[in-house]
Amino acid sequence: MKRKQKIFNIVIYVVLIGGILVTVLPFVWMILTSFKTQNEATVIPPAIFPKIWQISNYGKVFEMLPFGKMYFNTIISAGVTVSGQVLLCSLAAYAFARIHFPGKNIIFTCLLAVLMVPSSFFILPQYQLIQKMGLLDTIPALFIPNLFSAFGTFLLRQFFMALPGELEDAARLDGCNHFQIYSRIMMPLVRSGLVALGILTLRFAWNDLMWPLIVNTSPKKMTLSAGLAFMQGQHITNYPVMMAGAVMAVLPLLILFTIFQKQFIEGVAMSGIKG
Amino acid sequence: MIAPVTIGLGIFYFYPVLKVILDSFYHVGAFNKRSWCGLENYQKMLKDPVMWQSLGNTCKYVLLIVPAMILIALVLASLLNSGIKGKSFFRVIYFIPAVTMGAAVAMVWSWMYNGNYGIINAILNLFGIPSQQFLSNPDLALPAISVVSIWSTAGYNMIILLAGIQGISRTYYEAAAIDGASRFRQFFHVTLPLVTPSLFFVLITSLISTFQMFDTIYMMISKSGLAMEATQSMVVYFYRNAFEYSKKGYASALAVFLFVIIMIMTVIQMKGQSKWVNYE
Known part of the structure; x- marks a missing residue:
């Protein structure tokens, strides 16, 4: 029995470590390639490690694209999306959960209906709206429609609903x-x-591709995600430089994730339980 | 307090729904010139072989990705829950693809799939298998993209399933152990039935998101390549019509059609859930 248990555990570890390798290898290969010369990257059979680590590849990304601007755009757009959405959704969610007002159920049902509609359905009219507002190719275009979220309102409402009513009664007695x-x-x-x-919004806002690709077409106004697509579209075959760009685009969120891993994972797990 | 969200959703989400439906009955050309055309867009759509192919591709993606991804996520989640050491380490690593930008993921995998210098071909060569043009061979490109999608979503869904498994009360396992159930039997008779609510959530969300696949396909397949039509999903075809071919009316009809399909699929799932989902 004990031996069987031991073998069982070994099998588990083998599967889990195999999973780790599959997960991590693309990242390792991305990082290794980003430090190679073009020759090292395209030699057959491939060289695993670069002979001299070519840090200059990272500089070349900035020569090829306005990468600093793209960083800035992505940070602003993701930052505004996250803070705006959390603020606006929490206000509405509180009202839906805690205040009685006429028409509440009708409005909330409409909100749920929006949740059912696939996101690609909205994108064309949203583009035309942004166009009419004269905002194409500007930073606000990147975040305006994303400030409002039916999902966010619904999610937060669940949290507000779970709080006991006595809290409010007490606060109201105190004149709040x-x-x-x-x-x-x-x-x-x-x-x-x-x-x-x-966290869910940040993950979306940092990584989203289609919307930034549509609204902002000049490289200076692009997000990192659209910038990578732009680079790919230029038929650049300098693989190490492309990989350097990819590394820099994913790094900020990966760093945030390593710092706040508990919150990231709990956030996602919660969306499954509450949703 | 609800005004900002209500007004914002009204302008950027409600109005668009009506607008898309309305536009699907118009020819919308360059500079947004519109002319009423009745059902013409829909008639054209039903006769459009490219549309049917992209719908077929979308179904292939769903069939290749969703079952495999859920199976992998479920196996990993239950292994992680089996009382092994280093659980949080594994969990963190598996989650990394979920915080990685889709565009970057596509770029790296394109490079690994590269027909001449890609690492995957180098590995195949080691085993005496000749190099493959993964992303330009119409037969290989769709499965190749599906692998990328499974890779990038399995960890995320594993987290949701793991949370579901951890929510199962220990008493069930204790009772099963007293009855002499092995770990395999415990999995099939306790874990699996009781994790069905999470499984249902994962199924619905991954069906919807796979139906709307865009990033990977758009980034990995060249616009003029042989594999373009063989890999194009409904959303990619919609995108091309709306923003590259400038056929906004036709694109609207495509969007409506996609929405109807997703709706039907979701309703079927909701109706079917009572047959297999156990709420405690």
Whole structure:
């Protein structure tokens, strides 16, 4: 029995470590390639390690594309999307969960209906709206439609609903109005929900491709994601430089993930439970 | 308090739904010139072989990706839950693809699939298998893209399933152990039935997102290549019509069609869930 248990455990570890290798290898290959010369990258059979680590590949990305600007655009757009969405959704979610007002159910049903519609359905009219507002090829174009989220409102509403009603009664006796109850009492209590929404939104906003690709066409106004697509579209065959660009594009979020791994993983797990 | 979200959703989400439906009855040409054309877009769509092919491709993606991905995610999640050491380490590593930009993932995999210098071909060569043009061979490109998609989504869904498995009360396992159930039997008779709510969530969300696959296909397959039509999904075809061929009316009809398909699929899933999903 004990031996069987041992073999069983070994099998588990072999499978799990195999999974790790498959997960990690593309990253290792990306990083190794990014430090090679073009010759080293295209020799057959491939050289695993670069002879001299070519840090200059990273500089070349900045010569080829306005990569610094793209960083800036992505940070601004993701930052505004996350903070705007968390603020606006929490306001609405609080009202839907905690306040009785006429028409609430109808509005909330409409909101749920938006949740059912695939995102590619909205994109064409959203583009035309941004066009009419004269915002094509600007930074606000990147984040405006993403400030509003039916999903975020729904998710946070679940958190507000879970709080006991006595809290509000007590606060109201102390003379708090709705806004004060929301900002002073409720918000700190739903912090885990806010963090979860923030993380899900950040993951989306940093990585999204289609929308930034459509609205902003000059490289100076692109996000990193669209910038990579642009680079790919130029038929550049300098693989090490392309990999250097890819490394730099994914690095900020990976660093954030290593720092806040617990919150990231809990955020995702929560979306499965509450959703 | 609800005003900002309600107004924003109204302008950027509600109005677009109506607009897409309306536009699908118009010819919308360059400079947004519109003329009413009734059902012409829909008639054209139903006769369009490229549309049917991209719908077929989309179904192939769903069939290749969703079952394999869920199986992998479920196996990893239950192995991680079997009381092994280093659980949080494994969990963190498996999650990394989920925080990696799709465009970068596509770039790296394109490089690994490269027909001349790709590492995957180098490995195949070691075993005496000749190099393959993964991304320009119409027969190989779709499975190659599916592998990338499985790679990038399995970890994310594993986290959701693991949370579901961890939510199962220990008492069930204790009872099963007292009855002498082996770990395999515990998995099939306790874990699997009780993780069905999470499994259902993962199934629905991954069906919907696979139906809307875009990033990987757009990035990995060259626009003029042989494999373009053999890999194009509905959303990629929609994108091309809307933003490259400038046929916005036709694109709207495609969007409506895609929405109807996703809707039907979701309703079937919702109806079917009572047959296999156990809520405690």
